[in-house]
Amino acid sequence: MATSRIRERSPKRDSLDDLELPEDYVPYVPLAKRRAQKYQKLIHKKAGLDFGSNYEDGSGSGYDSNDNYRRKNKDQNDSGRDADEDDDEDKQPLTGPQAGISLIEQSVELRKAQLSAEEQKTDVQKAMEEEAKILAAVAERKQLASAEEISKGIVYKDPIKTTWTPPRHIRAMSEEELAATRLKYHIDADGEDMPPVIKAFRDMKFPKPVLDYLKNKGIKMPTPIQMQGLPVALSGRDMIGIAFTGSGKTLSFTLPLVMRALEEETKMPLAKGEGPIGMIVCPSRELARQTYEGFVGIADMLHKGGFAQLKVLLCMGGINMQEQASVFHGGLHIVVATPGRLQDMLNKKKFNLDLCTYMCMDEADRMLDMGFEEEVRTILSYFKHQRQTILYSATMPKKIQDFARSALVKPVTVNVGRAGAANLDVIQEVEYVKQEAKIVYLLECLQKTPPPVLIFAENKNDVDDIQEYLLLKGVETVAIHGSKTQEEREYAINAFKSYQKDVLVATDVASKGLDFAEIHHVILFDMPKEIEDYVHRIGRTGRSGKTGIATTFINMNSSEQILLDLKHLLKEAKQKVPPVLEALEDPMEKYREMGAAGGCGYCGGLGHRVTECPKLEQQQKTKNSGMSRPSERAGNEM
Structure with a gap:
């Protein structure tokens, strides 16, 4: 009953029009309708019509007969949340100059602008951009550190501390004086807290037996790489050393x-099972043997001088380790x-690296290029503590x-000369010789200088053929390559060094770091496939300040890229360029006109760009085949 009475008292409403609405009441407009209104408004603005919009009737006319649409729209925008949202939409870029242009049309315009910009670029600029992409892709290599250090995020921030300090008069030198000394000897050194450059072995605080050893070797003063490299290594600093072949790099990392090791032995003698204190890693057996003999000579001289006996282990393939028990x-x-x-x-736990704080990689770039990167990373995993790392080479491109x-x-x-530059003490002679005439022409080339003479060939069969031909002609000749046994290789090297044989014929196993002090002439039977190999080969002569001659045979079998590299290398060293090389068109000229740095950013060759780099092409093929360069690795290591 109560309910019926309430209903009787309530007035009957047939429609919402009879309701008394508040003055600020704004009717609800569906979202779809508001969007349609906004769209119509933008169209009118684009067309230049100064119209408002009031589409409450859905007619889409944009105005009513009484011209009240402006006031109504303004009242709505000032009073409701929905109108505020419309104001926010008005502020969007859609109301700007491209308000009436669809996104598809805008995209087309942007593409046209980009194509126009691309068309304005020169071919050189496009090529340089492509090279930058290639170098960026090649640079994506794993960090050269142990897996444990990478996984645990171990990062060493400070170098190893040593007890060595320069003499007081060296420490008193000003930065200007040190810079003048570096400039005088063409030493380019870069790094934080640079150790000073020292011009005398005595000022480096070496003991008398070491100075006597150097004197017996005829070494009176440090070479430029030793002036800066020795203080850096003695200070415990990590280092990248770059210097031309024959510049004395070996002493720069062996003496420190x-x-x-002498300091550690003097403080507390090592017991059985302890050590080593440091190690040198080499890419080839011959280089390892040569470095080992240098250490033994210094250690014996120290022992004769009253110091502790230092024990050195040679660890390489082809020798019986029991002999060094x-x-x-x-x-x-x-x-x-x-x-x-x-x-x-290390896997067999013959020794450990628990006390090892010094590691040097000789010919470091060659080692990494030969596919030893994974082995080096595995070796690093055996270190228990921070170590001092030193890398040396004559050819070390920026990527390495x-x-x-x-x-x-x-x-x-520390850089003495351009990385990859030829030794200026070597006279480079390049001769065009037909393939079938090369082996006969060797006899004529051997008349240029007295023995000993070193001949390089690209493959093992050529080495054997040359040795057999010269022996038939009565020339005392020995040969080494990867297929020779270790005994044959050592006999050949020793017989050649002791002047029992006049000629040594070899592949690149003899080109990396080997020191033949008295060689006056090196013959390249064929041009190598990479300019870095050429630099290492001719670097076997002209060592320790002496002058040497390098004769290189070229013909149509040599690739144009390597010949262009050779042409620019000869020009850089101010050597005579033969007409056959002068006639080659120089594709680098357009890059120089643009002010771009000449040469390949990958291998350092001066006559080609990275897009034509033969070394990069070869490494990509090797990577795709899943193999490391077996011919070199089998000959140098296994």
Whole structure:
């Protein structure tokens, strides 16, 4: 009943029009309708019509007969949330100059603008952009560190501390004086807290037996790389050393290791099973053997002078490790090794790296290029503590330097001459010889200088053929290549060094770091496939300030890229360029006109760009086949 009475008292409403609405009441407009209104409004603005919009009746006319649409729209925009949202939409870029242009049309215009900009670029600019992409892709290599350090995020921030300090008068030198000395000897050094350059071995605080050893070798003063490299290494700093072949790089990393091992032995003699204190890793057996013999000579001289006996282990393929069992009786101070055998010895726990704080990679770029990167990373995993890392080479392109810095702590880069430049003490002679006439022409070339003479050939069959031909002609000749046994290789090297044989014929196993002090002439039977190999080959002569001659045979079998590299290398060294090379069209000229740096950013060759780099092409093929360069690795390591 109560309900019926309430209903009787309530007035009857037939429609909403009879309701008394508040003055600020704004009727609800569906979202779809509001969007339609907005769209019509934008169209009118684009057409230049100064109309408002009031589509409450849905007619889409944009105005009513009483011209009240402006006032009504203004009242709505000032009073409701929906109108505020419309104001926000008005502020969007859609109401700007391109308000009436669809997104598809805008996209077309942008593409036209981009194509126009591309058309304005020169061919050189496009090529340089492509090169930058290639180098960026190649640079994506894993950090040169152990897996444990990478996984745990171990990062060393400060270099290793040593007890060595320069003499007081050296420390008193001003930065201007040190810079003038570096400029005088063409030393380019870069890094934080640079150790000083020192011009005398005595000022480096080497003991008298070491100075006597250097004197007996005829070494009176440091070479430029030694002036800066030795203080850097003695200070405990990580280092990248770059200098031309025959400049004395070996002493720059052997003497600091000898001094560190001697210091550790003097403080507390190593017991059985301890050591080594440091190690040198080399890419080839011959280079490892040569470095080992240098260490033994210094260690013996120190022992004769009353110092402790330092024990050095040679760890490489092709030798019986039992012959060196006596080295393990006490502590082991120094290891000289090739990567494969060193990894095998560490796996078998013949020795450990718990005390090792010094590692040097000789010919570092060649080692990484030969596919030893994984072996090196595995070796690093055996280190228990921070180590001082030193990398040396004559040819170290920027890509290798950047990659190497991932393993170094505040490294110092010491550069004497351009990385990959030829030794200026070598007279380079290039001769065009037909393929069938090369082996006969060798006899004429041998008349240029007295023996000993070193001949390089690209493959093993040519080495054997040349040796057989010269022996038939009565020339005392020995040969080495990867298929020779270790005994044959050592006999050939020793017979050649002792002047029992006049000529040594070899593949590139003899081109990396080997020191033949008295060689006056090197013959390249064929042009190598990479300009870096050419630099290393001719670097076997003209060593330690002496002058040498390098004769290179070229013909139509040589690729144009390598010949262009050779042409620019000869020009850089101010050597005579033969007409056959002068006639080659120089594709680098257009880059120089644009002010671009000449040469390849990957291998350092001066006559080609990275897009035509034969070394990069070869490494890509090797990578795709899933194999490392077997011919070199089998000959140098296994």
